[in-house]
Amino acid sequence: MKKFLQNKKLLSTFIVIIVIFTVLGGSVSLRNKRNAPLLVQSLGNDIVALGTRIVDVPVGLISGGLNSAHEILNAQDENNHLKRQITNLGQTKVRNASLEKENRQLKAALNLKDTLSGYTLINASVISRAPDTWSDLLTINKGSSSGIKKNMAVMCGGGVIGRIVEADAVSSKVELITTTDESANRFSVQADAANGKTVHGIITVTANNQLAFTQVVDGRKLKAGTKVYTSGMGGNSPKGLLIGTVTQTTHDSFGLSDQIRIKPAGDISDPSVVTVIERQVAN
Numbered sequence: 001m002k003k004f005l006q007n008k009k010l011l012s013t014f015i016v017i018i019v020i021f022t023v024l025g026g027s028v029s030l031r032n033k034r035n036a037p038l039l040v041q042s043l044g045n046d047i048v049a050l051g052t053r054i055v056d057v058p059v060g061l062i063s064g065g066l067n068s069a070h071e072i073l074n075a076q077d078e079n080n081h082l083k084r085q086i087t088n089l090g091q092t093k094v095r096n097a098s099l100e101k102e103n104r105q106l107k108a109a110l111n112l113k114d115t116l117s118g119y120t121l122i123n124a125s126v127i128s129r130a131p132d133t134w135s136d137l138l139t140i141n142k143g144s145s146s147g148i149k150k151n152m153a154v155m156c157g158g159g160v161i162g163r164i165v166e167a168d169a170v171s172s173k174v175e176l177i178t179t180t181d182e183s184a185n186r187f188s189v190q191a192d193a194a195n196g197k198t199v200h201g202i203i204t205v206t207a208n209n210q211l212a213f214t215q216v217v218d219g220r221k222l223k224a225g226t227k228v229y230t231s232g233m234g235g236n237s238p239k240g241l242l243i244g245t246v247t248q249t250t251h252d253s254f255g256l257s258d259q260i261r262i263k264p265a266g267d268i269s270d271p272s273v274v275t276v277i278e279r280q281v282a283n
């Protein structure tokens with residue numbers, strides 16, 4: 001009985017295998033002979049394709065949206081990066097321009113040591129300049145502890161820009177030659193006329209804030225380009241410091257004396273390094 005059951009199981013398995021191979025072979029043979037797939041197979045294929053399309057559309061939209069959002073974020077990050085680079089480049093240019101100007105002023109200060117051998121020179125940096133007194137005053141970082149005294153002349157860029165009006169221990173105030181204060185202590189100046197004579201006067205400021213060589217008699221003999229120097233008269237400033245050059249000669253509003261416009265030799269607009277001048281006293 002047991003052997004019969006075992007033989008029966010083997011026989012059933014063998015029959016099933018034969019049926020499977022027969023069905024597969026028949027399906028293959030039938031598919032090869034037919035020009036079109038079976039209706040059931042065709043319907044199944046269409047259902048699968050339609051389902052795939054239905055799934056692909058929202059997936060494609062979501063994927064495209066995510067890609068677009070990612071691209072937008074990348075573009076925004078790149079835009080912000082470029083803006084930072086542009087800002088940094090602008091700051092670098094401004095800083096370089098400031099350093100170049102300061103370098104030129106330092107070179108001019110070094111040149112003064114060669115040309116003004118008979119003077120004591122004290123270099124200092126400008127630390128403040130108030131907007132409301134821009135053309136009148138500035139403050140430097142050297143004071144009486146560095147040997148600076150009241151009335152010393154101050155130069156920048158090769159020309160006089162003002163004089164010390166207040167000397168504290170570690171800082172000093174410089175009154176600029178462009179000050180409009182009527183009580184300011186003006187520089188006495190001189191220039192060599194075309195006839196060889198020396199013309200004297202003082203430096204003042206015109207109504208349109210230009211420097212002028214005033215209180216001059218027969219100033220028409222001073223040609224454009226003539227250099228104007230401090231005269232040393234009054235004892236407040238050394239003699240021979242360059243103020244500027246003559247640009248034009250006119251008469252004052254009363255027609256009593258000539259008014260000679262001066263182009264400053266010093267850097268008055270934006271000084272960063274200045275040189276305080278004192279004539280050495282001979283032993």
